[in-house]
Amino acid sequence: xxxxxxxxxxxxxxxxxxxxxxxxxxxxxxxxxxxxxxxxxxxxxxxxxxxxxxxxxxxxxxxxxxxxxxxxxxxxxxxxxxxxxxxxxxxxxxxxxxxxxxxxxxxxxxxxxxxxxxxxxxxxxxxxxxxxxxxxxxxxxxxxxxxxxxxxxxxxxxxxxxxxxxxxxxxxxxxxxxxxxxxxxxxxxxxxxxxxxxxxxxxxxxxxxxxxxxxxxxxxxxxxxxxxxxxxxxxxxxxxxxxxxxxxxxxxxxxxxxxxxxxxxxxxxxxxxxxxxxxxxxxxxxxxxxxxxxxxxxxxxxxxxxxxxxxxxxxxxxxxxxxxxxxxxxxxxxxxxxxxxxxxxxxxxxxxxxxxxxxxxxxxxxxxxxxxxxxxxxxxxxxxxxxxxxxxxxxxxxxxxxxxxxxxxxxxxxxxxxxxxxxxxxxxx
Amino acid sequence: xxxxxxxxxxxxxxxxxxxxxxxxxxxxxxxxxxxxxxxxxxxxxxxxxxxxxxxxxxxxxxxxxxxxxxxxxxxxxxxxxxxxxxxxxxxxxxxxxxxxxxxxxxxxxxxxxxxxxxxxxxxxxxxxxxxxxxxxxxxx
Numbered sequence: 001x002x003x004x005x006x007x008x009x010x011x012x013x014x015x016x017x018x019x020x021x022x023x024x025x026x027x028x029x030x031x032x033x034x035x036x037x038x039x040x041x042x043x044x045x046x047x048x049x050x051x052x053x054x055x056x057x058x059x060x061x062x063x064x065x066x067x068x069x070x071x072x073x074x075x076x077x078x079x080x081x082x083x084x085x086x087x088x089x090x091x092x093x094x095x096x097x098x099x100x101x102x103x104x105x106x107x108x109x110x111x112x113x114x115x116x117x118x119x120x121x122x123x124x125x126x127x128x129x130x131x132x133x134x135x136x137x138x139x140x141x142x143x144x145x146x147x148x149x150x151x152x153x154x155x156x157x158x159x160x161x162x163x164x165x166x167x168x169x170x171x172x173x174x175x176x177x178x179x180x181x182x183x184x185x186x187x188x189x190x191x192x193x194x195x196x197x198x199x200x201x202x203x204x205x206x207x208x209x210x211x212x213x214x215x216x217x218x219x220x221x222x223x224x225x226x227x228x229x230x231x232x233x234x235x236x237x238x239x240x241x242x243x244x245x246x247x248x249x250x251x252x253x254x255x256x257x258x259x260x261x262x263x264x265x266x267x268x269x270x271x272x273x274x275x276x277x278x279x280x281x282x283x284x285x286x287x288x289x290x291x292x293x294x295x296x297x298x299x300x301x302x303x304x305x306x307x308x309x310x311x312x313x314x315x316x317x318x319x320x321x322x323x324x325x326x327x328x329x330x331x332x333x334x335x336x337x338x339x340x341x342x343x344x345x346x347x348x349x350x351x352x353x354x355x356x357x358x359x360x361x362x363x364x365x366x367x368x369x370x371x372x373x374x375x376x377x378x379x380x381x382x383x384x385x386x387x388x389x390x391x392x393x394x395x396x397x398x399x400x401x402x403x404x405x406x407x408x409x410x411x412x413x414x415x416x417x418x419x420x421x422x423x424x425x426x427x428x429x
Numbered sequence: 430x431x432x433x434x435x436x437x438x439x440x441x442x443x444x445x446x447x448x449x450x451x452x453x454x455x456x457x458x459x460x461x462x463x464x465x466x467x468x469x470x471x472x473x474x475x476x477x478x479x480x481x482x483x484x485x486x487x488x489x490x491x492x493x494x495x496x497x498x499x500x501x502x503x504x505x506x507x508x509x510x511x512x513x514x515x516x517x518x519x520x521x522x523x524x525x526x527x528x529x530x531x532x533x534x535x536x537x538x539x540x541x542x543x544x545x546x547x548x549x550x551x552x553x554x555x556x557x558x559x560x561x562x563x564x565x566x567x568x569x
Binding site: 039042044046084086088093098100117119121126131136138143144145148150151152178180183185221223288289290324382384385386388428 | 468471472475477478479480484486494495507508509510511512513515516517519520522523524525528531
């Protein structure tokens with residue numbers, strides 16, 4: 001009997017998140033003391049314990065391109081689970097500092113990746129604030145709270161829209177302006193900085209880097225409506241070519257050109273990733289008036305590269321509240337704006353040598369292609385004022401070779417229909 | 430038979446009627462703020478404007494999350510449940526935009542906090558009003 005107890009304890013203790021969640025859910029909504037002086041220090045956090053089953057043999061489910069996948073018949077607790085801790089200190093009425101750590105599964109993981117933000121903020125006036133340090137990207141409706149499961153309806157943000165956006169923070173500064181406008185409040189923000197993120201494209205442990213990101217967001221909000229527009233311009237770092245692993249292909253193509261494959265030079269130019277810039281635009285609207293909660297967003301990622309095509313994601317979500325439960329449906333679509341590239345065949349005489357190269361290049365193109373849509377149904381049940389249980393079913397149609405949002409085990413994937421089942425518990429404290 | 434039905438109806442009516450006479454928003458008696466509009470209250474309690482009209486930072490106070498008065502206050506003010514308001518505040522808190530009002534677990538403690546702090550603002554049941562505080566709005 002003691003042995004049995006010990007084994008159980010060990011089993012549970014191997015899931016620190018389980019323990020953390022139980023412990024945290026016993027806490028009040030805010031760990032704010034009953035004193036009446038403004039708190040100088042604050043400590044808050046949120047956590048998700050999420051179980052997910054999904055993926056196929058070839059395509060592994062993941063929330064964004066920074067994660068490892070879950071393949072057919074697997075249940076995973078680690079992909080959707082996370083724990084976030086936030087510390088704040090008020091240095092004066094106008095100056096404060098904050099830090100947030102998010103522990104979750106990532107292709108590359110460490111304390112550096114876990115630090116989501118760490119900044120100093122100064123309030124110049126009730127209207128103007130400025131921040132400097134590591135700051136969350138404010139590019140979409142779920143601005144920098146896409147991991148805060150307690151704050152939205154779904155089991156996860158719609159992957160077709162949020163999945164390709166691996167960048168979560170930047171190191172730099174922003175200036176915010178806020179003022180009443182009509183029946184609502186207007187907020188505008190300008191930001192500039194540099195960024196990096198772990199990705200899981202070609203090899204593990206790769207990073208995508210932005211040398212420069214400059215953007216602006218305008219937001220108008222009333223009690224029931226929110227409208228949001230944002231535009232950002234980014235410049236990728238020169239090591240993008242290494243991350244995508246195209247150096248070796250370029251060398252092989254230039255050699256093939258010497259052998260007499262006339263298309264080879266042109267293809268080499270297409271896969272060269274030097275001085276890559278891109279623009280990102282997003283528009284979102286939400287309406288939340290009991291019992292209805294409706295939200296839609298469209299984004300457009302404008303890029304010139306063949307390996308890095310222009311992309312657009314969109315979704316529409318409709319929820320209906322019945323007491324403390326909300327039922328919802330979600331439709332989402334993510335697609336690159338130009339069709340999939342086809343590598344031309346090498347001349348017949350050279351085919352025995354060059355067909356493997358042609359096939360590998362086709363794989364490289366296919367690997368970086370997105371074309372899918374999905375339908376989801378689910379519910380959110382607010383168990384307590386700081387604890388919510390969600391369950392969601394997704395059916396996703398992935399077109400031929402359109403699987404970049406998934407963890408791709410085989411190279412050229414076929415058209416597939418994949419179901420994903422999720423159950424998660426979200427808490428704030 | 431009719432008498433019994435009436436009694437049942439009366440009993441149901443008693444159960445359904447809110448226990449609070451009314452929820453009032455209060456500040457320190459020395460605070461220059463007066464007659465807050467619905468819009469000003471929403472801005473203050475939903476974190477859109479954290480300042481009094483005189484430019485002082487408001488120390489916003491909230492009641493216990495499981496209390497009836499908190500449920501009534503937010504239901505009347507913005508038509509949202511405590512859980513919905515919490516989900517909204519979680520967004521502001523965890524994106525660093527603003528901190529939610531500080532929780533004081535009893536109306537007594539809240540009254541004391543307001544009497545001691547000229548920039549504090551809170552809400553209580555009208556029946557619990559005391560000297561030393563000033564009503565700036567009524568929410569239901």
